[in-house]
Amino acid sequence: MKRETNRRSFVKLAATAGLCTLASPAVLAGSHPEQLAENEETNKIPKKSWYPLGVFKNPVLESVFLFYVGSTWQRLSDVGECFDTASRIDEANDYSWSDQWIKTGNRLKVLGDACxxxxxxxxxGESYLRSSTYYRAALHHYPDPANKIVKELSLKVVKNYKMALKLMSIPFEAVSIPYMKTELPGYFFPAKLKSNKKAPVIILHAGRDSWAEDYLWVAQQAVKRGYHCLLFDGPGQGKVIRIQGIPFRPDWENVITPVLDFLKHTKKEVDMNKTVLMGFSMGGFLAPRAVTVEKRIKLCVANPGVLNWTASIYNGLNQIDPQLLPLFQAGNYDLFDQKIEEYMRTSSYVKWGITDELWKYGVHKPSELIKKYQEYNIEAVAKNIGCRMMVIDGTGEEFSVGEAKRLYDALTCPKDYVLFTEEDTGYLHCQPGALAIAYTRIFNWVDKYIDVI
Incomplete structure (x- = not known):
């Protein structure tokens, strides 16, 4: 029993390090502990939760599936297509998840061609848009990042997405943002303006697993409100890691500064005094890190907020095996790596999570990965943030429990703490399946403060 508990904990650690949607253990049990206690005091009947869905036994696949089902709200996917794909997936087969999403993506591509x-x-265009989504779903959990199919599918993602936007008459420009000796890919969605007018811009990047293409809803809601929107992938993300091979970096100001320079020099219709930076998932750490240095951002949204990414990793290690962290801290890296590799051999999901993480951070050993995590900490510099911050949290947050509140408390700038709950349905990591309430609160906040001096 202890071995099974540890194995499940390690699956969750791998997910914590590597997925953008996973319910908390309390949610997986059906409710939050404090809510259960309250219910037991009142009527002895625990509240029934809508999540987990019960589609997959593995919590990693379950949470990722919800992410794509939730994308139906922005017409990036469809309910029946998602559930049909899930029905064909064999959890015992490492490649089944990817194979079946590719099959669905191919079918939608053929449908688009026929239309x-x-x-x-x-x-x-609608068919190509969903095809692009299903190819991204296939890559969300692909066992071998070095396989040539990863780059091939990524190119199909981009091709189908651009074709979809064009055929659906959604105004956009595919942009290339100068970055070091290369470029970062993005999409610029212009607001409808009268001539010689300028408008605010919303800049959004994701975190570890989702792509710029996943946030069409942000662009469309921004344009409706008279804002421009720039969606882009940075190092370690989406197209940049899969096509260009560029891993994550912690000093995200060195990513956002070139983005702002690009807008300043090429988009004269943008009001550079009204710039909004949104970071989702791991972006909830990266965006705040950027604004500790880059002062041209007026408003920043961290969804969810993270002060110190390392803390969550350490907590995960302690839950698996209390001896792991002392091994690492004592500098016994060879034995630490050996122990982690033993856990990787017990589960293909654990193996995938660690392998994927090593790839995206550009390291080769688990101990090197933990060292890299230590750089993702803004405890000493959070006080340098001067723009107004929206720090988002959820009662079902799994990856960074308590970090959003810690970030909020560390801030000395104007700030707002927004907690999503099970009652409003946005309580999971990045509000999967609850994009309506997410956009309501986020954009209401932007509308409220964008013109405040």
């Missing part, structure tokens, strides 16, 4: 051949441009 286009008959001059049904809009429905062709």
């Amino acid at each position: 286009l051949k008959e001059h049904h441009e809009f429905t062709a």
